[in-house]
Amino acid sequence: DVACAYYGALLASERVTTLEASLAAAREHVRQAESLLRNGTVTRSDALIADVRAGEIEAILIGARSEAWLARRRLALAMGEPADTAWILPAALPAATAVREIAAHVGGDSTAPAERADVRAAGYANAAAQVDLQRARSLYLPRVNTFGRLDWNTPTAPFGGADSWTIGVVVSWVPFAGASQIGEIQAARGRKDAAAAAAEAAGARAQLELQQADAALQVALARLTIAERAVDQSAEAHRIVSRKYVGGLATVVELSDAAAIETQSRLGYAEARFQAITAVAGRLRALGVGLEPITALDR
Numbered sequence: 001d002v003a004c005a006y007y008g009a010l011l012a013s014e015r016v017t018t019l020e021a022s023l024a025a026a027r028e029h030v031r032q033a034e035s036l037l038r039n040g041t042v043t044r045s046d047a048l049i050a051d052v053r054a055g056e057i058e059a060i061l062i063g064a065r066s067e068a069w070l071a072r073r074r075l076a077l078a079m080g081e082p083a084d085t086a087w088i089l090p091a092a093l094p095a096a097t098a099v100r101e102i103a104a105h106v107g108g109d110s111t112a113p114a115e116r117a118d119v120r121a122a123g124y125a126n127a128a129a130q131v132d133l134q135r136a137r138s139l140y141l142p143r144v145n146t147f148g149r150l151d152w153n154t155p156t157a158p159f160g161g162a163d164s165w166t167i168g169v170v171v172s173w174v175p176f177a178g179a180s181q182i183g184e185i186q187a188a189r190g191r192k193d194a195a196a197a198a199a200e201a202a203g204a205r206a207q208l209e210l211q212q213a214d215a216a217l218q219v220a221l222a223r224l225t226i227a228e229r230a231v232d233q234s235a236e237a238h239r240i241v242s243r244k245y246v247g248g249l250a251t252v253v254e255l256s257d258a259a260a261i262e263t264q265s266r267l268g269y270a271e272a273r274f275q276a277i278t279a280v281a282g283r284l285r286a287l288g289v290g291l292e293p294i295t296a297l298d299r
Contacts, residue, residue: 001078001291002075002078002079003281003291003294004278004281005071005074005075005077005078005079006075006078007093007274007277007278008071008074008075008274009068009071009072009074009075009089010089010090010092010093010274011071011093011270011271011274012064012067012068012070012071012072013068013071013089013090013091013092014091014092014093014270015064015067015068015267015270016061016064016065016068017091017092018263018266018267018270019057019060019061019064019263019267020061021266022057022061022259022262022263022266023054023057023058023061025238025259026050026053026054026057026256026259027054029050029053029054029252029255029256029259030047030050030051030054032050032245032246033046033047033049033050033051033252034047036246041248042248042252045252046251046252049252049253049256050252050255050256053256053259053260057263072089090298092270093270093273093274093277094273094277094297094298095273096224096228096269096273096276098296098297099224099273099276099277099280099297100221100224100276102277102280102293102294102296102297103217103221103276103279103280105293105296106280106283106284106287106293115287115288115289116206116287116288117288118202118205118206118288119199119202119203119206119288121202122195122198122199122201122202122203123199123202125195125198125199126192126195126196126198126199128195129188129191129192129194129195129196130192130195132188132191132192133185133188133189133191133192135188136181136184136185136187136188136189137185137188139181139184139185140181141173142171142172142173143171143172143173144169144170144171145169145170145171145172146167146168146169146170147166147167147168147170148165148166148167148168149165149166149167150164150165150166151164151165206286206288209286210283210286210287212286213279213282213283213285213286214283216279216282216283217276217279217280217282217283219279220272220275220276220278220279221276221279223272223275223276224269224272224273224275224276226272227265227268227269227271227272227273228269228272230265230268230269231262231265231266231269233265234258234261234262234264234265234266235262235265237258237261237262238258238259238261238262240258241254241255241258242255242258277294277297280293280294281294
């Protein structure tokens with residue numbers, strides 16, 4: 001839907017931003033390696049390895065930019081304007097704090113969502129089948145019909161006479177119904193049983209989907225917390241290894257690995273926020289309500 005396409009486009013955009021920052025850091029590593037090479041502190045292999053790692057990141061960035069462009073096209077298609085991609089999107093997904101606030105807002109009781117359209121429709125069908133069974137059973141009941149007639153006459157008219165009226169009641173009853181009536185009752189009873197089973201199944205299915213959505217949301221929030229912590233830890237590790245490399249206490253491979261871990265943690269952090277937003281949307285769908293609460297993330 002539009003919400004998924006929108007936040008998918010934001011995720012793709014943030015990946016590009018993250019990889020651009022990673023590429024800038026990798027090129028800085030290349031500059032450091034070349035400077036240390038000129039000073040005779042490291043060997044030429046350090047500069048070559050740093051340059052190779054920078055090339056790998058640049059190749060990944062090219063793919064990420066292509067995916068971001070496709071994500072914008074998918075969003076435009078979902079919005080019904082496939083030729084319009086000139087609008088401006090935020091550079092990144094909403095912060096983790098905002099996502100947690102929305103998740104807390106939509107969380108709550110996991111009872112069966114009675115307001116879901118499919119649950120209501122199944123309930124209405126069940127009620128209609130109950131009434132239909134009562135109609136079929138009424139074929140066995142006596143039938144009471146009334147009638148009335150009023151004759152208005154005038155003495156001046158041909159064959160004129162006095163006014164007259166007639167009122168009557170007719171009661172009819174067939175105690176032994178035919179095969180058609182019996183068949184109608186059996187068919188109505190079958191429809192009632194089927195509708196009752198469908199209504200029960202719809203409620204159970206809605207309950208299960210809501211429980212699944214709750215579990216998915218809890219998992220997504222836990223992963224978001226882990227990813228958020230990983231970003232801080234990997235950034236600090238990268239900073240420490242960078243200082244050790246300048247001091248000759250770390251190899252260029254260690255420096256590149258630290259940079260790669262930080263990049264992966266930042267990409268994982270963006271993915272974790274996207275999955276948390278998706279989980280919030282899934283719970284709203286399971287509740288049978290609209291996705292309007294998610295729009296608060298843009299504010």
